[in-house]
Amino acid sequence: MAYRISLTPLVFFGAGSSSQAGEKIKELGCEKVICITDKGVKESGVADKIVKYLREAGIKVILYDRTLPDPPDYIIEECAKIAKDEQVDGVVGVGGGSSLDTAKGVNVLLGNPLPITSYLDRSKKRLPGKTLVLIPTTAGTGSEVTSVSVITNTKINKKGGVSGTGCISTLSLVDPELTVGLPASVTAATGMDAFSHVAESLTSKLANPFADILAERAIMIIKRYLPVAVRDGSNMTARTNMSLAAMLGGMTLKDAPTHIGHSIAHVLGSKLHISHGVGCAIALPEVIEHVADAVPEKVKLIGKAMGLNVDNLSTREMGREVPEAIRRLNKDVGIPTLRELKVEKASLESVAAEVLDDDCAPFVPKETTTEKILELLHNAYKQ
Numbered sequence: 001m002a003y004r005i006s007l008t009p010l011v012f013f014g015a016g017s018s019s020q021a022g023e024k025i026k027e028l029g030c031e032k033v034i035c036i037t038d039k040g041v042k043e044s045g046v047a048d049k050i051v052k053y054l055r056e057a058g059i060k061v062i063l064y065d066r067t068l069p070d071p072p073d074y075i076i077e078e079c080a081k082i083a084k085d086e087q088v089d090g091v092v093g094v095g096g097g098s099s100l101d102t103a104k105g106v107n108v109l110l111g112n113p114l115p116i117t118s119y120l121d122r123s124k125k126r127l128p129g130k131t132l133v134l135i136p137t138t139a140g141t142g143s144e145v146t147s148v149s150v151i152t153n154t155k156i157n158k159k160g161g162v163s164g165t166g167c168i169s170t171l172s173l174v175d176p177e178l179t180v181g182l183p184a185s186v187t188a189a190t191g192m193d194a195f196s197h198v199a200e201s202l203t204s205k206l207a208n209p210f211a212d213i214l215a216e217r218a219i220m221i222i223k224r225y226l227p228v229a230v231r232d233g234s235n236m237t238a239r240t241n242m243s244l245a246a247m248l249g250g251m252t253l254k255d256a257p258t259h260i261g262h263s264i265a266h267v268l269g270s271k272l273h274i275s276h277g278v279g280c281a282i283a284l285p286e287v288i289e290h291v292a293d294a295v296p297e298k299v300k301l302i303g304k305a306m307g308l309n310v311d312n313l314s315t316r317e318m319g320r321e322v323p324e325a326i327r328r329l330n331k332d333v334g335i336p337t338l339r340e341l342k343v344e345k346a347s348l349e350s351v352a353a354e355v356l357d358d359d360c361a362p363f364v365p366k367e368t369t370t371e372k373i374l375e376l377l378h379n380a381y382k383q
């Protein structure tokens, strides 16, 4: 079996690493950058801190703080217009996955004409953008090391991925201290997004031994440290481990992509406005139950990494026990259920109808029908 290993961009990891932003970005030759973030990160003071580091190093900074969840195409284009008018030579994304993905999209448009949605077509040739630096403030998406920007085509209300040239960071600064101020609910949702990345990567049709190693370790870390980080946000051991696990998750995704758990979450997001991490967490146990008979050894690995005694279980038993353990983890960290989110059961039919059209769906390791997806959603609804 031959498989691809896309090595990660250059990363500086560790508490305090973001304080080197100014000198590192200066070393990359930047003189004027656009710093892309959202209102929440601006209000938390984190974006201002990064801007201060940049200005102290003599870099001119334009601050854009209007990124939105599920990055809409028009926001990326608005921000890119400002960046072009200001003739920046670098793009710095500071925030959760949405801000980092917006920064990637803006960088694509710095080298190429509008609209951003035209680059959803992977075969479309394009030029590289400028220097791209990503500084995550959550531990979940792993976007700091992936080569894809998930954006929303607002004309058809559908999410899709722009990947490759322009979307790979020149440098990422992963500083767990920046995640300390996250509320427990965001810590939980982003942490379960990371868990979903690695569990789906392990069971992906394109799973490979390199990604499996990263994924297995990430599951062990998340199972142990996510509940700690949710309960005590200032615990730096937990925060550091979660930042590491999220980055490992991002590294697995490049070559062993997620599948229908993420497809379900994408549609729950675009149709019902359920946050990405929560959607992933709700879908994952049902999806693992669904694929257990197709990839039993992988489901066993997930169970083992979660600390379950799965050695003597039949495939059928494992298909029950491992999803149950994921449901317990969801509950432990406070992920709401579909009922708690006040989702109407009747709306699940229209969600199911779109799931298999999602970009991640082809990577599910077994034949899956829309009827089956609806069944999985109904199972999730019973929880």
Ligand SMILES: [Fe+2]
Pocket (backbone or CB within 6 Å): 141, 193, 194, 196, 197, 262, 276, 280
């Ligand atoms: Fe995700």
